[in-house]
Amino acid sequence: xxxxxxxxxxxxxxxxxxxxxxxxxxxxxxxxxxxxxxxxxxxxxxxxxxxxxxxxxxxxxxx
Numbered sequence: 504x505x506x507x508x509x510x511x512x513x514x515x516x517x518x519x520x521x522x523x524x525x526x527x528x529x530x531x532x533x534x535x536x537x538x539x540x541x542x543x544x545x546x547x548x549x550x551x552x553x554x555x556x557x558x559x560x561x562x563x564x565x566x
Contacts, residue, residue, distance in 0.1 A: 532561035
């Protein structure tokens with residue numbers, strides 16, 4: 504349906520375990536980074552997965 508797309512990206516909150524499981528185990532996305540956010544201002548951390556208010560970013564290469 505979208506043959507020109509090479510990389511798919513998406514995000515989900517750290518606390519949504521079902522989404523994380525779905526993207527990683529069912530759709531074979533890889534976690535590429537973790538964001539800690541304050542209101543609408545995002546900043547990247549070094550995979551500190553336990554901080555409150557964070558999101559995972561996922562990526563999958565089109566094959």
